[in-house]
Amino acid sequence: MITVSPVNRARTSPADxxxxxxxxxxxxITYANSYFCQAQACGEKELLGQPHNMLRHPDMPAAVFQLIWQRIRDGEEVFAYVKNMACNGEYYWTLSHLTPHYGAAARHIDSYQCFRRAASGRSIAAAEExxxxxxxxxxxxxxxxQGVAASRQHLDGMMSRSGTSYxxxxxxxAALDDEETGLAA
Incomplete structure (x- = not known):
């Protein structure tokens, strides 16, 4: 398993x-495209077979990953802002779309997919807060x-009080990102 220690230096990748x-x-990890490998500062051969949580930056709350895994294991898609850690310890923020993948018979989940794009300043600041x-x-x-349970309860409460879902x-x-990068329609 690849072990990485965080360094306080950001990596960037184009928004598109x-x-x-x-x-x-x-x-x-069973597949990683070339853009992901570049962002991760790792070759595909190094990444294949590694646990996906090797990307987890220590600044990410465990409650968010609990929510993500619960949702995709329940067969739902989920969008999340995630601070990942590259193989060299640098970090990068993404808007991630995680989905379950169903096998040929479409009866059971057989894998998970994650599609990410770079996050930008305003959305990162809001997520960090x-x-x-x-x-x-x-x-x-x-x-x-206990900490994860309390954090998850707080997250659910934040969303409930704002009248919105995660x-x-x-x-x-993401709309803030689109405005900043010019990707808004």
Missing amino acids: QFLVTHADLTGG AYRELRLIERSTNSKE DEWVLSL
């Missing part, structure tokens, strides 16, 4: 490039499980 991965049911709160909650309890919140941030 889609970074794509596929993962098996355990989260092992919300995620900072969640991380503080996660670290304020005696156990990791996906709607993420897509509202």
